[in-house]
Structures are given as structure tokens and as C-alpha cells.
Amino acid sequence: MTVKISRFLAEHQPETPCLVVDLDVIADNYNALRRYLPVAQVFYAVKANPAVEVIKLLVGMGSCFDTASRAEIESVLAAGATPDRISFGNTIKKQKDIAWAYERGVRLYAFDSEVELEKLAQSAPGSKVFCRLLMTCEGADWPLSRKFGCDAEMARDLLIKARALGLDPYGISFHVGSQQTRLDQWDIAVGKTAMLFTALNEVGIELKMINLGGGLPARYRDDVAPVDAYAGAIMHAMTKHFGNNLPQMIVEPGRSLVGDSGVIEAEVVLISRKSYDDDVRWVYLDIGKFGGLAETMDESIKYRLQVTTQGETGPVILAGPTCDSADILYEKYQYQLPLSLKVGDKVRILAAGAYTTSYSAVNFNGFAPLKAYFV
Secondary structure: HHHHHHHHHHHHHHOOEEEEHHHHHHHHHHHHHHHHHOOEEEEEEEEHHOOHHHHHHHHHOOOOEEOOHHHHHHHHHHHHOOOHHEOOOOOOOOOOHHHHHHHOOOOEEEEEEEHHHHHHHHHHHOOEEEEOOOOOOOEEEEEEEEEEEEOOOOOOOHHHHHOOOOOEEEEOOOOOEEEEOOOHHHHHHHHHHHHHHHHHHHHOOOEEEOOOOOOOOOOOOOOOOOHHHHHHHHHHHHHHHHOOOOOEEOOOOHHHHHHEEEEEEEEEEEEOOOHHHHOOOOEEEOOOHHHHOOHHHOOOOOOEEEEOOOOEEEEEEOOOOOOOOOOOEEHHHHHHEEEOHHHOOOOOOOOOOOOOOOOOOHHHOOOOOOOEEOO
16 A cells, blocks of 8 residues: 555545556566566566556556557557567467557567467568467466466477478567466476577577566565565576576566556445354455456455454455355455454455456446556
8 A cells, every 4th residue: 555545545535446556666666677687678468457557657668568469469559669569478369460460560479389370470471489388387376377388399399380481489488377486486497498499409490589477476465575586586597597698588577567556445345144153254345356356266366455444353254246156255265354344344455456457347247347546
């Protein structure tokens, strides 16, 4: 909770639920990452928070952008970024969207399969392409394993084929998982990548870039290492496996840039118990999984909560307002809230600047998408 956000909420008392983002926090996080990891280009993962205000800020600060769709590319271009600052990083793209991006000047594309590679050869001839490696994502609160990437043997063959198809086999990417809490995961991933660089060099392909993905954390309930520790772990891995011959480095932060910048203010709609002898209260908020808190699925991301009510606390199950039984935020990991909490009280959800508005459903049960303010 920053002074600017606190002042905005006090002065404007906006209708809940709403997200308030302090843009200064994003700027500070971007500058910190550039300071501690100066050799890497920053490609902001637009999906974390695609607001125009966020994109314009980062365009002005010199950031590049990792995009997942035509709409995200359109937003970045409209905000003033040039096509050379854009990576089409989704490995699952429609042919027509590849062609559209290529026509606009985008020349950097991700892939992890033969069919995707063939689409790129047809619709983005001569472009720089990078193959995404499959990772186990151990230690990540929000793993990204299985769906994305391929194994090292397949990646080698695909990059050889990329050259044969007239594309530029430019590099390797990986993602160690979002909200990664284990610093050693970059050493494992970079080690696998370095072996691929060597294997491809033996067949005459000199890769030039390693995309280190995202994974840097925001501050939720559990303690995480500061950004300089993550930067140090990344550079240690790079120098360990590549020596002084470092390739171009790209990082794709999303959560770590915008997560801590935002606070959701919500309201208690109902407090109930399921039986007379039940010690655990059910607390229903006016925001749930479908209103922007999708990352509470499987209780993966555990947000910090702030309430103004004081006094003795007791265990609660937190749930959203919709008529869907899946709309339970936290049940196994029981939060403690004041026993004096009552309907109408405000609950502030901290570090909610990432993956909230972008996950918010459009009118599920008639509830409006999450409103956002930028200060």
C-alpha cells in the first residue's frame, strides 16, 4: 500500500471492487531490474497488465515487449513502440496473425513445434525465431510446465529445420515458472540451454540469443529474495555455463514489474457459518476468481490482505460472489480475519497489480469486469 494509493482510496472512495495502480512503483521496479541486470534487454510481458497507462510508461522508459496476440501488438504499437521492440512470444499463433505481425515489421517469433515453425516460414520469411525449451518449473507458485516448450533433442532438430526453411535460428527460450522461489532453477535451465548452443554450433548454427523468460516474483504472503539476488543468480548461471562469451540476453518480467504496484479494494458481502458448531466463518467478497483473482486457483497465489477492523482474529474461508461453486479463493490455506469483521467492511488485497484485470471475466453472472485506476 503506497501513499498515493491510500490517498486515492480515501479521497475518491471508488465503487468496489476496484484495482488502484501506483505507476511510480512500476517505474522503480523497471529501473531496479535495469540496474541489477544491465546486460539483459527487458521485454515486458504485456499479459501481466495490458493497461494503456502501463504500456505507455514502459515505452517511454525504453522497454521492449513480449506479446501474446495481435491485440497486444496493436496496443504496444499504438503506445509508440517500434516493431523492433516487439517479440511475438506465444508459441500458439494463428497463421493470419503471424502474417499480420510480419506486415507491421515484427521480426522476432517464438515456437516449440514443427507445425508452428512451418507457419512462421510461410508467413514471416527470414525472421528471427527462438525455440522454447520444456521446463519442470519446480519451486514456482504458478508453474508453466507441460503446455509450453519441447525437449532439447526436438529443439535441436527444429532449429536445424528453421535454417533449412529460410528462417534465422536465433536462440533458445525457457520459463522457469511464474513466481519462482528457487534461485537454482536458472542454473539448471541455462545449463540445458548452453548444451544446445554447443550441439547446434557443431552443425554450423551459431545461436545468438538466450531468452531467460520471466519468473521474478512479486511480494505475496511468503518472503521472497530481492531482485538483486535473482539478478545475481541469473548472471552466475550465465557466466558459469557461457564464460565470457555471453550471448544476447532477454528477460520477460511481468509479475515482478507490476504485481506490487496494485491494490484491490473489495467489500465484504456476506459472513456466514455452515452449522451452529462451526468455528470457521465463510467470508464472501464482491470479487472472486471470475472478477480478477483467477490465480487463487488451487490456492497457488496467496495474496496479502489488509483490513481496518482490529481485534482478535479467527479462521475464515474466503469466497467470491458468483453462483459458481468453484468461486472459492482460500479454503485449505485458512486466513485469519478479525472476529469483529462485518458486512460492508473493506478488505484490501495487496500486490494485485499483475494478472487481475487481465483475468477478469466479462459479465459472468452479470458482474462487471474489474475497474482499474492509475495514479
